[in-house]
Amino acid sequence: MKERRIRVGDVSLREYQLNTVVVGTGAAGYNCADRLYSYGQKDIAIVTEGINRGTSRNTGSDKQTYYKLTLSGNDSDSVREMAQTLFEGQCVDGDIALCEAALSVQGFLHLVELGVPFPRNRWGEYIGYKTDHDPRRRATSVGPYTSRMMTECLQKSVESKDIPVFDGFLAVAILSDGETCGGLLCLDCKNAENPEDRYVAFKCKNVVWATGGPAGMYRDSVYPLGHLGATGTAFAAGARGKNLTEWQYGLASVRPRWNVSGTYMQVLPRFISTESDGSDEREFLNDFFSDKGQLLTNVFLKGYQWPFDVRKVEKGSSIIDILVYLEQKKGRKVYLDFRTNPCCEEAGPSGGELDFCLLSEEACDYLNRAGACFGTPIERLRHMNQPAVDFYLDKGVDLSREPLEIALCAQHNNGGLAIDAWWQTNVKGLFAAGEAAASHGVYRPGGSALNAGQVGSTRAAQYIAARRQGDADEIVYENSLKKTLQECRQLEAPAEANSAYNIQRLWDEAAMDMSTFGAAIRSCQGIQGLLQRVRQRRTELPETARIASPSQLPQLFRLRDMLLCQQVYLEAMLNYLTEGGDSRGSALYTNPAGIHPHGQLPEEFTYRLEQEGGSGRIQEVLWNGQDCEFFWRSPRPIPEDDDFFENVWREYRQTGNVY
Numbered sequence: 048m049k050e051r052r053i054r055v056g057d058v059s060l061r062e063y064q065l066n067t068v069v070v071g072t073g074a075a076g077y078n079c080a081d082r083l084y085s086y087g088q089k090d091i092a093i094v095t096e097g098i099n100r101g102t103s104r105n106t107g108s109d110k111q112t113y114y115k116l117t118l119s120g121n122d123s124d125s126v127r128e129m130a131q132t133l134f135e136g137q138c139v140d141g142d143i144a145l146c147e148a149a150l151s152v153q154g155f156l157h158l159v160e161l162g163v164p165f166p167r168n169r170w171g172e173y174i175g176y177k178t179d180h181d182p183r184r185r186a187t188s189v190g191p192y193t194s195r196m197m198t199e200c201l202q203k204s205v206e207s208k209d210i211p212v213f214d215g216f217l218a219v220a221i222l223s224d225g226e227t228c229g230g231l232l233c234l235d236c237k238n239a240e241n242p243e244d245r246y247v248a249f250k251c252k253n254v255v256w257a258t259g260g261p262a263g264m265y266r267d268s269v270y271p272l273g274h275l276g277a278t279g280t281a282f283a284a285g286a287r288g289k290n291l292t293e294w295q296y297g298l299a300s301v302r303p304r305w306n307v308s309g310t311y312m313q314v315l316p317r318f319i320s321t322e323s324d325g326s327d328e329r330e331f332l333n334d335f336f337s338d339k340g341q342l343l344t345n346v347f348l349k350g351y352q353w354p355f356d357v358r359k360v361e362k363g364s365s366i367i368d369i370l371v372y373l374e375q376k377k378g379r380k381v382y383l384d385f386r387t388n389p390c391c392e393e394a395g396p397s398g399g400e401l402d403f404c405l406l407s408e409e410a411c412d413y414l415n416r417a418g419a420c421f422g423t424p425i426e427r428l429r430h431m432n433q434p435a436v437d438f439y440l441d442k443g444v445d446l447s448r449e450p451l452e453i454a455l456c457a458q459h460n461n462g463g464l465a466i467d468a469w470w471q472t473n474v475k476g477l478f479a480a481g482e483a484a485a486s487h488g489v490y491r492p493g494g495s496a497l498n499a500g501q502v503g504s505t506r507a508a509q510y511i512a513a514r515r516q517g518d519a520d521e522i523v524y525e526n527s528l529k530k531t532l533q534e535c536r537q538l539e540a541p542a543e544a545n546s547a548y549n550i551q552r553l554w555d556e557a558a559m560d561m562s563t564f565g566a567a568i569r570s571c572q573g574i575q576g577l578l579q580r581v582r583q584r585r586t587e588l589p590e591t592a593r594i595a596s597p598s599q600l601p602q603l604f605r606l607r608d609m610l611l612c613q614q615v616y617l618e619a620m621l622n623y624l625t626e627g628g629d630s631r632g633s634a635l636y637t638n639p640a641g642i643h644p645h646g647q648l649p650e651e652f653t654y655r656l657e658q659e660g661g662s663g664r665i666q667e668v669l670w671n672g673q674d675c676e677f678f679w680r681s682p683r684p685i686p687e688d689d690d691f692f693e694n695v696w697r698e699y700r701q702t703g704n705v706y
């Protein structure tokens with residue numbers, strides 16, 4: 048890596064010249080750098096807005112899952128079969144599914160070798176369990192913090208190789224002409240006050256975008272606080288989006304951000320709501336369910352049917368997500384209360400006994416077998432899962448004393464940046480890995496996100512090491528740097544001219560709107576209305592944004608990224624509807640020609656389910672600087688099997704055949 052100082056117009060800045068920059072220190076980014084080095088490409092660096100930030104390091108769940116090929120027992124499994132499972136998630140490209148299956152063992156064992164304590168028996172079998180959308184027992188876990196342990200082990204490996212890490216650097220632009228990537232422009236956040244040191248350019252042939260999911264778009268989110276993603280910046284560089292409409296939403300506590308799945312629901316807490324000032328407490332599920340048994344059974348089922356699934360609205364537990372969403376939409380706060388039993392209002396404020404016979408046979412049986420048909424929700428939770436109580440205690444929330452605020456939250460983006468089978472985007476030299484990349488479709492097996500992150504970052508590293516050595520394209524780099532710096536100056540100069548900081552307010556308004564109109568419940572009218580506001584907010588940003596000092600420039604650039612991201616995602620949702628798209632996955636689209644499954648719900652809950660298997664077409668979108676262009680295509684099939692060893696071996700010996 049070479050360093051020098053350059054001048055572009057009136058801006059003086061540092062420049063680093065190297066082969067590849069990886070952006071992000073999550074599980075995907077660290078793995079990519081680690082692999083690049085091992086594969087021989089050592090002229091690399093990592094750029095991150097914060098080493099300790101991101102989803103991988105700061106999130107978890109009851110039993111955070113990693114999905115891989117079966118490595119135990121006598122269950123039959125194969126690479127092709129796992130690829131088929133992934134492919135069946137709908138709108139998934141077959142070549143990507145095949146790679147994710149084929150490299151899953153390599154990715155998993157790499158983590159094992161680096162010290163991630165995935166459980167195995169005394170004979171070395173990595174025993175698995177069944178997760179959602181999984182026909183086998185391919186899932187494993189090291190507990191609530193699987194992704195954190197992965198990240199820490201990968202970080203150690205990167206540090207042992209002395210790979211340079213630029214910490215506190217916000218990537219604000221990918222330097223590209225829309226076809227080829229020539230580098231990266233960053234804001235050095237610690238030096239933002241100093242115009243000479245504010246910007247840093249990386250002149251490089253490859254950029255790996257491992258910036259995580261675009262979480263900042265939503266107010267109601269279970270992504271870790273401070274994780275925002277940067278997909279808008281990649282759209283601005285000409286990278287296509289794919290399957291942007293496909294997300295996972297589910298119920299989560301808001302302080303701390305944590306999925307309230309599993310036992311939190313199986314112990315049957317009360318769902319209460321209040322006005323924003325805490326007045327008028329009501330057990331709101333009672334307004335909807337006339338049958339207490341049905342209410343309790345649906346709450347119980349939510350435990351293991353965690354993501355909102357539109358197929359489970361009419362006769363399933365996803366009605367609970369909707370009822371929570373409706374309370375929130377009225378401006379009320381929603382809580383889980385573990386102190387007293389649900390459906391016992393007549394017994395007074397200290398609550399009453401729960402009649403477990405009201406539950407479905409399955410739920411009653413389960414609680415019976417767990418020895419948990421007694422007491423209050425908190426007593427049952429302590430009995431069944433004390434660590435679940437301790438988790439909140441550690442974060443300062445005592446569930447035996449106070450209710451827990453929840454919301455219907457964004458958790459994972461199945462779509463993202465479109466990639467080929469080497470995780471390269473349509474912009475040559477720009478790769479995407481981890482949640483920033485679109486490798487999943489409508490549904491995906493639980494745990495497959497972490498596998499995809501390891502596989503994708505390995506594939507990108509393999510390709511870069513083999514096929515993309517050398518320096519950046521001079522012309523692309525220079526032209527793009529000049530233009531980008533001008534744009535940055537145009538954004539920062541007016542914002543700095545006024546001292547009344549307003550970025551947080553602009554952010555909060557935009558994120559709240561997105562949670563209301565562009566999350567699990569979507570309507571054409573709602574999306575159109577919001578799109579109009581987002582377009583305006585984005586184009587007027589240079590006039591409306593105000594910062595008190597240059598140290599707040601990172602927030603301004605973040606907001607610019609987020610608004611473009613919102614616009615492209617909303618345009619994708621609108622286009623999906625225009626093309627006749629129906630409700631599927633974690634999204635309910637209002638459709639007056641559909642069914643209205645529950646008379647008590649407002650008209651916006653009239654919807655039509657996508658037919659079994661759906662149209663199967665993949666939506667891709669390109670931001671051309673002014674508008675979105677859409678492309679619809681069939682998924683690429685799973686490549687044909689070529690299993691004759693001598694042929695593969697001969698071809699493999701001839702260098703480069705696999706690339």
Ligand SMILES: Cc1cc2nc3c(=O)[nH]c(=O)nc-3n(C[C@H](O)[C@H](O)[C@H](O)COP(=O)(O)OP(=O)(O)OC[C@H]3O[C@@H](n4cnc5c(N)ncnc54)[C@H](O)[C@@H]3O)c2cc1C
Pocket residue numbers: 070071072073074075076094095096097098100101102103104106107108110111112113114194216217218219257258259260269270271274275276277305306458459480481482483493494495496497498500
């Ligand atoms: C509550 C919850 C539970 C989950 N449970 C599971 C599970 O059980 N199984 C599973 O497979 N998946 C699960 N996921 C999803 C999975 O954790 C994530 O998809 C994965 O960790 C993302 O990893 P990543 O490396 O792509 O991104 P991240 O870990 O988010 O890292 C992104 C990095 O990029 C940096 N960055 C972002 N923008 C910029 C920028 N402009 N400039 C510089 N740096 C930048 C960030 O600081 C960060 O270092 C869960 C997610 C959540 C929220």
